[in-house]
Amino acid sequence: MELSDASSAFVRLALEGPAVPEIMARAAPGLALPAPECACEWELEDHVVSVAAYGVSGMPTLQYLIPSGGGEAVRRVLSRAGEGLGLVEASPAALEVLRIEAGTPALGPELDEDVLPDEAGLGRAISDTKGCYTGQEIVARLRSQGQVAHRLVGLRFGADAPLPPVDSDVRVGGRVIGEVTSVCQSAQVGAIALGYVRRAHAESGTEVEVAGRPAQVSSLPFVAAKAAG
16 A cells, blocks of 8 residues: 555635534435544545535635546536625635634644643543553553643734744743644634633633733634524
8 A cells, every 4th residue: 555645636615604504405415414523535527526524714624635627517506505604715814713713723823732632622532442542551551640730822912913933932930831833813712813822721711921011812603603693
């Protein structure tokens, strides 16, 4: 078996928002949606498309992996099905705001080989019953002997506060207790960030300092997801 980069052979599209089930009922009547965080294969516009129910906004989401020759055809089908339902093509910047509002960790800013799933709030992604997998011993020891030392939290700043730089230290009483990983200006909740802090300071409402300005630890998500329907 040989691993190879096949990214150029596929196009990736995504739908995120409360109207996703209705859009798909129009675009592909009779096809059952995959369960959350599961995937299946559909035939759309004569192309076999891999469809996965996961995303970053916390709302109903479908990700589509389409053979490169079928990308535009599938896009047209989804666009027509979304007419009158508020479907718009979002920018990467808008999707980043939705991700941070939802408190979803991203590969790179929040996730790397040094982060444990429970630190990032991803304990649900780890099975307690399946067979051996890389990192199983660490996860089992963590869950049997204690809690993680750091946790991913939200950070809220004042209404008129400028955003701190990514990688800014989070401090309490002048002592570094964490680090900022992602920042954005949210139209709904103002200046916000994601970051890791020590477990002792992870409780919502904890007063901290970031880049010389006051901030407050927040539970996640910042914005509750809109339900379908």
